[in-house]
Structures are given as C-alpha cells and as structure tokens.
Amino acid sequence: MSSVLRPAASGQDPLMSAIYRPISSHLAITPPVSVVIPAMNEAENLPYVFKTLPAWIHEVVLVDGNSTDNTVEVARELWPGVKVVEQQGKGKGDALITGFEACSGDIIVMVDADGSADGHEIVSYVSALVSGADFAKGSRFANGGGTDDMTFIRKLGNWALCTIVNRKFGARYTDLCYGYNAFWRHCLDKIDLDCTGFEIETLINIRVVKAGLKVQEIPSHEYLRIHGTSNLRAVRDGIRVLKVILKERSNRRALRRRSHSTMIDTLDPKRDPQLDQQLNQQLDQQLDPQLNSVRGEVS
Numbered sequence: 001m002s003s004v005l006r007p008a009a010s011g012q013d014p015l016m017s018a019i020y021r022p023i024s025s026h027l028a029i030t031p032p033v034s035v036v037i038p039a040m041n042e043a044e045n046l047p048y049v050f051k052t053l054p055a056w057i058h059e060v061v062l063v064d065g066n067s068t069d070n071t072v073e074v075a076r077e078l079w080p081g082v083k084v085v086e087q088q089g090k091g092k093g094d095a096l097i098t099g100f101e102a103c104s105g106d107i108i109v110m111v112d113a114d115g116s117a118d119g120h121e122i123v124s125y126v127s128a129l130v131s132g133a134d135f136a137k138g139s140r141f142a143n144g145g146g147t148d149d150m151t152f153i154r155k156l157g158n159w160a161l162c163t164i165v166n167r168k169f170g171a172r173y174t175d176l177c178y179g180y181n182a183f184w185r186h187c188l189d190k191i192d193l194d195c196t197g198f199e200i201e202t203l204i205n206i207r208v209v210k211a212g213l214k215v216q217e218i219p220s221h222e223y224l225r226i227h228g229t230s231n232l233r234a235v236r237d238g239i240r241v242l243k244v245i246l247k248e249r250s251n252r253r254a255l256r257r258r259s260h261s262t263m264i265d266t267l268d269p270k271r272d273p274q275l276d277q278q279l280n281q282q283l284d285q286q287l288d289p290q291l292n293s294v295r296g297e298v299s
Helices: 046-050 071-078 092-102 119-130 152-169 185-189 200-210 234-267 273-298
Strands: 021-024 027-029 033-039 059-064 083-086 107-110 135-139 181-184 215-219
Touching (some): 021 119, 059 071, 059 092, 071 083, 083 092, 092 200, 107 119, 119 181, 119 215, 135 200, 152 234
Parallel strands (some): 033 059, 033 107, 135 215
Antiparallel strands (some): 021 027, 107 181, 135 181
C-alpha cells in the first residue's frame, strides 16, 4: 500500500450506524469504533494490550510490519475477529496510514502495541468525539495525565517542539509527540498524510489545526514498555519532528505567496514584471524573520 492516505470513503452501511453500543451505564453510542494497532515483533506485549480493549469496539485492525515472531498468531488468538493487514512499506507512519485505509468504523483510535497505552481510556476519547470534538488528542501533561517512560531530555524536547507548534500554528497543545489519539473518519478527508516515520503524530497534530478541526485533549497515562526495546531515538526522531514543523511552516508561507500572487493577477492582469519582483521581495522580508525565529528557538 502507498504511504499517502487516500480520501475516506463517504458511504457507510446504514444498518451499522443504527446499532447502539452500550459503553457504560450512562453512555451508549451508534458510531462503530475501529482501533488501529501497528505492530512489529510485539507478540509478548499484545496480551497486555488486548486485555484492556473494551468489548464494545467494532473492530481491531492490526498492521503487521513483517514480524519475525508470532505477532499475528497471538493477535488472532486473543481477538478472533481481528483484521490483520500486512504492511508493505516501512515505518510507523506508513503502518498507521495502511491501518486507516483498512478501517470501516466511523471513529478511529490509534493505539501502540508495546503495552504503554491503557485501552480503558478509549471511552474518554470516544466520549469527547460524540460530544462534539473532531479530534481527541491524548496528553500526558494535561491535568490527570502522566508518564512513566520519559527521560528529562525527552520531556524537554517535547516541550520545546510543542511550544513552537503552539506559537507558529495557533494550537493549544500540552503534549505533541504522543501517539494515543482518536478522530472521526471524515477528518481524513481534510488532512493529507504523507510521511512514514514517528513524526506522523506531529504531522497529524499540525494539519488538524491547519484544517480548523475542533480538538479536545484527553488526559492519558503512558506506561513503560513491557517487553522488548523501543525503536524511538530521541535525537534522531526529534530532528525529524523539527523538519516536519519547518516544512509545514514553509508550506504555509508558500500558500500565502500563491494567494497574494493570485490576488494581483485578478486586480491587474497586465501588471509590470518589475512590480512582481518588488512585491515578492517585500513578502520575503515579512516572512523570512518568522521562519528564522522558528530555527532560532530550537538551536
């Protein structure tokens, strides 16, 4: 499958959407919920992941990243109806995009396969969505959240990157690099996903804001990975996240340029080319200091 997400399918089975799914004694929902779990050699951790998943979810989509252990067999034993999708590319971003394409639910929840996420929290994400949010974003630093798995350096890096995104894109996040999120499937029609690594979480967070979608943070607790070693590398992945931020900022800048140029074309189809050059130089002078300030904040 491609690492570029195609628009979500618009049609849904009307019978599926008419089924009420009891979540608690006070809450029942009609939208089917899909849980996407990207996994590679996580057979030992899957029992801890699956045992916390609520029984009322519509489907579990396991994206297998060419595991050499019995990840797929364990998943099928734990959740007989699991939908297993073989990942053709590489990277967490590619796995999530592959999983999103395979989902049939109206609500999509992203869950890691290392046992660090508590499936019991899914009800909080779903409650936020059915109450009006478009995107429910997990936060380890919102009131009630927490983490057992972040060093001081990672916390500092996450704070710095989060601050940059908030300032440059008008967001109000308390946590940036966290992959426990949920959203309505129709959000995929409004954001393009085109990266393959861990930085996809940051890309989603930025493009959700740029698309004007309603975001609600959900306090979440991150636990230690139970078995195995994480593929996360703080410096390497931090640089990749920073590159995404700068690229998205540059794209925003380019869009302003095109809008400005289109406006001039409309007002004066026979404009002087020298005037074009002067206007572009003025626009550069206005926007370049903003991009330089982004680089300066993380240097």
